[in-house]
Amino acid sequence: MKKVLVSVFLWIVLFFNILDANELKLKQVLIFSRHNVRYPVADNLERYTQKPWPTLSGPKGALTPKGVRLEGYMGEYFAEWFNDNEFLNAGCPDDDEVYVYTNTASRTKATARAFLDSAFKDCSVPVHHKDIDGPDPLFAPVIRNTTQAYKDMVMAEIKRKVSNNQKLKEVYLELNDILNVQESDVCKEDDICDLTEPKNSIFYEVGKEVWVHGPLMIANSVMDFFVMTYYDGLPIKDIAWGNIRSKEKWRVMTELARQDHDIRYRTVAEDIGALLMNYLRETFHNYDNKPKLILLVGHDYNLNSITTNMGFQPIDLPKQFEKFPIGGKLVFQRWTDDENDFLKVEYVYPSWSQLRCGKKYSRADPPQKVVMKLNWCSDKTGRGFCPWTEFTSKV
Numbered sequence: 001m002k003k004v005l006v007s008v009f010l011w012i013v014l015f016f017n018i019l020d021a022n023e024l025k026l027k028q029v030l031i032f033s034r035h036n037v038r039y040p041v042a043d044n045l046e047r048y049t050q051k052p053w054p055t056l057s058g059p060k061g062a063l064t065p066k067g068v069r070l071e072g073y074m075g076e077y078f079a080e081w082f083n084d085n086e087f088l089n090a091g092c093p094d095d096d097e098v099y100v101y102t103n104t105a106s107r108t109k110a111t112a113r114a115f116l117d118s119a120f121k122d123c124s125v126p127v128h129h130k131d132i133d134g135p136d137p138l139f140a141p142v143i144r145n146t147t148q149a150y151k152d153m154v155m156a157e158i159k160r161k162v163s164n165n166q167k168l169k170e171v172y173l174e175l176n177d178i179l180n181v182q183e184s185d186v187c188k189e190d191d192i193c194d195l196t197e198p199k200n201s202i203f204y205e206v207g208k209e210v211w212v213h214g215p216l217m218i219a220n221s222v223m224d225f226f227v228m229t230y231y232d233g234l235p236i237k238d239i240a241w242g243n244i245r246s247k248e249k250w251r252v253m254t255e256l257a258r259q260d261h262d263i264r265y266r267t268v269a270e271d272i273g274a275l276l277m278n279y280l281r282e283t284f285h286n287y288d289n290k291p292k293l294i295l296l297v298g299h300d301y302n303l304n305s306i307t308t309n310m311g312f313q314p315i316d317l318p319k320q321f322e323k324f325p326i327g328g329k330l331v332f333q334r335w336t337d338d339e340n341d342f343l344k345v346e347y348v349y350p351s352w353s354q355l356r357c358g359k360k361y362s363r364a365d366p367p368q369k370v371v372m373k374l375n376w377c378s379d380k381t382g383r384g385f386c387p388w389t390e391f392t393s394k395v
C-alpha cells in the first residue's frame with residue numbers, strides 16, 4: 001500500500017513538473033459572452049404599481065452607453081491577456097484568426113462591436129450575425145421537443161419548483177411593499193394583490209419560450225428594471241423608489257432571477273440548448289481548423305444551457321448576485337506544452353460593484369475570474385487543466 005502511495009505521489013509530482021517545466025502556451029480561445037448592461041426589457045411595468053417609473057433614455061433592451069463603455073474595458077482587458085500570453089500577433093489580427101458571431105438582438109451585436117473596437121483598435125474586425133427579423137434559432141431559448149410526455153414532465157417540474165418556494169416568497173413579500181401591489185392595476189384587473197398567492201400559470205408551447213405568468217413574471221420584470229438601472233448608474237434614491245439600500249437586501253431580492261433561471265431555463269436546458277451545444281461540439285471536434293479566437297455573444301439563458309449541459313460543477317460566482325452576470329464570459333482555453341493540449345475554462349465577469357462603479361479594469365482591479373470544473377474530465381493538476389483529447393472525446 002505504502003509503495004503504491006509513494007509511486008502515486010511521485011507520479012503526481014512528475015506530472016506537475018512536466019506541466020510547469022514546459023510552460024503552457026495559449027493556443028486557441030472560444031469566448032461565450034453575455035451582452036453588457038442594457039436598458040430594461042419588460043412591458044407593462046405601469047400595471048404593477050402606481051408609483052412613477054424612472055424614464056429610460058434609450059430603447060428597451062438596447063445596450064446602454066455605459067454598457068458600451070464597460071464592454072470596451074472588457075475588450076481592453078482581454079487584449080492585454082492575449083498580449084501577455086503572446087496569443088495573437090501585434091497589430092490587427094488576420095481575417096482567419098478571429099471569428100465573431102452574435103445573436104440578432106441589437107445588444108448582442110453592439111456588445112461584440114464594443115469588445116472588438118477596444119480589443120483590436122482601428123482593425124474593423126467584422127461581427128457576423130443572421131440577417132433576419134427575430135432571434136437567431138441558435139440562441140433562441142425555445143422548446144423543440146414536440147411530445148406530450150416532455151410537456152407533462154416539464155410542467156410538473158416547474159410546478160414543483162414554483163410551489164412553496166421560500167426564496168421566491170421572500171422577494172414577493174418585499175415587492176408587495178415596494179410596489180404597493182394592492183393599489184396597482186394588476187390587483188384591480190387581474191386580482192393579483194399579493195404576490196405570494198399561488199396565481200402562476202405556465203405558458204408552454206413548442207417553438208416558444210416557457211413563461212410563468214403571474215407573480216413570477218411580475219417580479220422578474222420589476223427586478224430586471226431595478227438591477228439594470230442599478231448597473232447603469234441611476235441614483236440609489238431612484239432605484240425601487242429608494243427601497244433597496246443594502247447589499248443584504250440586494251442579495252435577497254436578486255435571488256428572484258436565480259430562481260427564475262432554475263425554473264424556466266434549467267428545467268429545459270437540454271432541449272432549448274440543443275442547437276447551441278451541437279454548434280459548440282462541432283466547433284471543438286474540428287478545432288484544429290477553426291480560428292484562434294472565436295467570440296460568441298448571446299444571453300444569460302445561453303450560458304445557463306451551456307453550463308448545465310456541459311456539466312460544469314455548480315458554483316456561486318464570488319462578488320456577484322447574478323448567476324450569469326451581465327457582460328460575463330465563459331472562456332474556453334486550449335493550452336499546449338507542444339506535446340499535449342489541455343482545456344481550461346474560466347468564467348470572467350464584472351463584479352456587482354465593478355458594474356455599478358464602471359471604472360476601467362487594471363492589474364490591481366481586474367475582472368473576476370473563476371475556474372470552471374468539468375466533473376467528467378480528469379484534472380491531474382488540480383488547476384483546471386483537462387486533457388484536450390479527453391475533452392473532445394466526451395463532449
Ligand SMILES: *[C@@H]1O[C@H](CO)[C@@H](O)[C@H](O)[C@H]1NC(C)=O
Pocket residue numbers: 145146147149150153
Ligand atoms: C422528447 O421528450 C421525451 C420525453 O421526455 C423523450 O423521451 C424524447 O427523447 C425527447 N425527444 C427529443 C427529440 O429530444
